[in-house]
Amino acid sequence: MHSFEFMEPTTLAEALRLLATHEDDACVFAGGTALLLAMRQRMMVPEIVVSLGRLHDLRTIGWTPAGGLRIGALARHGDVARSELVQQHYPMLAGVAAGLANPQVRNQATIGGNLCYADPATDPPSCLIAMGAEVTIAGPDGERRIPMRTFSVDFFTTALEPGEILTGILLPPPDPQRLGHYRRHLRTAAEHRPVANVALTARRVGSAWDEVRLVVGAATPSPQSMTRAEAYLAGRAITLDVAAEAASLVAEELAPISDGRGDAAFRRQVVRAATRRIVAEAAGLDWKETAA
Amino acid sequence: MSGHKLSLVVNGERVEADVPSNRLLSEFLRDDLALTGTKRGCETGVCGACSVLVDGDVVKSCLSLAVQMNGREITTVEGLGRVGALHPLQQQFMEKGGLQCGYCTPGFLMAAVDLLKRNPNPDDAEIREGLSGNLCRCTGYQGIVDAIRSTAEAGHGA
Numbered sequence: 253m254h255s256f257e258f259m260e261p262t263t264l265a266e267a268l269r270l271l272a273t274h275e276d277d278a279c280v281f282a283g284g285t286a287l288l289l290a291m292r293q294r295m296m297v298p299e300i301v302v303s304l305g306r307l308h309d310l311r312t313i314g315w316t317p318a319g320g321l322r323i324g325a326l327a328r329h330g331d332v333a334r335s336e337l338v339q340q341h342y343p344m345l346a347g348v349a350a351g352l353a354n355p356q357v358r359n360q361a362t363i364g365g366n367l368c369y370a371d372p373a374t375d376p377p378s379c380l381i382a383m384g385a386e387v388t389i390a391g392p393d394g395e396r397r398i399p400m401r402t403f404s405v406d407f408f409t410t411a412l413e414p415g416e417i418l419t420g421i422l423l424p425p426p427d428p429q430r431l432g433h434y435r436r437h438l439r440t441a442a443e444h445r446p447v448a449n450v451a452l453t454a455r456r457v458g459s460a461w462d463e464v465r466l467v468v469g470a471a472t473p474s475p476q477s478m479t480r481a482e483a484y485l486a487g488r489a490i491t492l493d494v495a496a497e498a499a500s501l502v503a504e505e506l507a508p509i510s511d512g513r514g515d516a517a518f519r520r521q522v523v524r525a526a527t528r529r530i531v532a533e534a535a536g537l538d539w540k541e542t543a544a
Numbered sequence: 545m546s547g548h549k550l551s552l553v554v555n556g557e558r559v560e561a562d563v564p565s566n567r568l569l570s571e572f573l574r575d576d577l578a579l580t581g582t583k584r585g586c587e588t589g590v591c592g593a594c595s596v597l598v599d600g601d602v603v604k605s606c607l608s609l610a611v612q613m614n615g616r617e618i619t620t621v622e623g624l625g626r627v628g629a630l631h632p633l634q635q636q637f638m639e640k641g642g643l644q645c646g647y648c649t650p651g652f653l654m655a656a657v658d659l660l661k662r663n664p665n666p667d668d669a670e671i672r673e674g675l676s677g678n679l680c681r682c683t684g685y686q687g688i689v690d691a692i693r694s695t696a697e698a699g700h701g702a
């Protein structure tokens with residue numbers, strides 16, 4: 253690996269100042285699990301590495317009944333998975349964090365680094381979008397807050413401007429009427445990263461749903477909301493036929509990527525099956541009853 | 545470029561060192577401290593041969609920088625047990641055929657320590673999940689799973 257200057261600011265203001273001073277020569281370092289791979293392959297060659305490791309305030313997870321959950325950007329996947337607050341109030345997210353990658357990576361990789369790197373083959377982004385998350389971003393001119401939906405922009409691209417630092421993730425207070433489900437699919441059981449995933453949340457209204465959010469991740473350059481299926485599912489009594497129709501709409505709307513984990517046609521079929529299953533599952537139906 | 549003063553605890557002993565910023569933790573342990581039990585395998589975070597404990601949590605030392613370890617406590621396989629006084633997991637790996645060539649074994653042992661710390665009585669599915677960050681090309685895993693299960697059954701989990 254090339255040599256670089258490793259800096260460990262102890263305040264957010266100092267970290268922002270270092271980024272402003274060194275501009276393109278500097279980059280942020282959180283857990284390092286993505287960055288070290290990129291640096292060893294010389295895809296990134298920063299001269300100044302600004303570690304956030306001493307910004308302990310960014311590691312905490314807090315909850316209030318009125319404000320909801322705030323996860324510091326430096327919380328590791330394992331911290332999110334093991335947090336009693338997350339387990340109790342946002343079990344969908346706790347499950348996603350506990351099931352991604354492997355135990356070692358969950359103990360060193362941060363959720364903020366996951367979102368900022370914007371590798372499509374990841375789990376939290378689609379889940380957080382479906383949960384209506386927002387993110388907070390600190391920059392030279394103060395802090396801003398934007399929906400997670402607009403943070404993931406494209407393949408390895410986010411809404412972060414140069415010199416900005418992601419500080420946290422906000423989730424609205426849990427709504428007892430909102431159901432949440434997540435499915436991830438791997439190419440083989442020995443793989444870690446998903447070839448595709450689907451996140452679904454919706455509000456129960458009687459026997460139907462409204463405010464449906466159906467988001468596909470890992471199959472597209474950045475997570476994609478399946479707007480046609482969302483509209484179709486709203487207000488309808490969910491049956492296995494309805495689940496199959498929603499899956500067809502998703503398969504039509506999806507523009508999948510092709511890469512080493514699978515080509516676009518394969519991903520389209522995986523997402524179609526995943527959608528049918530997740531919709532059925534969320535409605536308490538057994539998707540194994542019919543073949544699809 | 546920049547040298548960094550490091551002060552940390554490795555296998556219970558205080559270590560002071562000067563390291564370049566681009567030194568990986570796996571290199572620091574093997575090349576600077578001669579703790580060669582920690583292996584370098586894929587060096588991309590997949591195989592788990594380089595697994596060590598940092599403040600009790602299993603991590604991949606090939607995905608960590610030595611400079612991140614200032615003030616931390618590291619345990620490598622050398623800190624688990626020694627000849628004549630093996631760790632219960634080491635004893636069970638031997639008895640149940642949990643290894644053949646041995647290259648992956650230190651990493652599996654460290655992952656197993658972390659697993660049993662969090663879950664002293666795992667079922668087989670939980671054991672396999674806990675080992676999902678480690679690859680073995682000799683045993684077919686069954687002997688490793690058996691070794692961890694029998695360690696837990698003997699009450700050495702926590």
Ligand SMILES: Cc1cc2nc3c(=O)[nH]c(=O)nc-3n(C[C@H](O)[C@H](O)[C@H](O)COP(=O)(O)OP(=O)(O)OC[C@H]3O[C@@H](n4cnc5c(N)ncnc54)[C@H](O)[C@@H]3O)c2cc1C
Pocket residue numbers: 279280281282283284285286287288304325326352353354357360361362363364365366367368369373374375376412416417418419444445446588589590
């Ligand atoms: C073997 C392996 C398997 C994996 N499997 C999965 C999986 O199944 N699912 C999944 O979702 N992910 C998976 N990952 C990816 C993993 O989750 C990410 O590598 C990790 O979350 C990145 O976080 P980090 O703290 O290590 O980031 P770093 O490597 O420190 O940083 C990554 C990037 O984000 C930037 N950055 C980091 N934090 C901030 C911040 N707060 N503000 C601004 N910029 C920032 C850095 O500058 C860098 O460009 C896997 C990784 C490995 C190595």
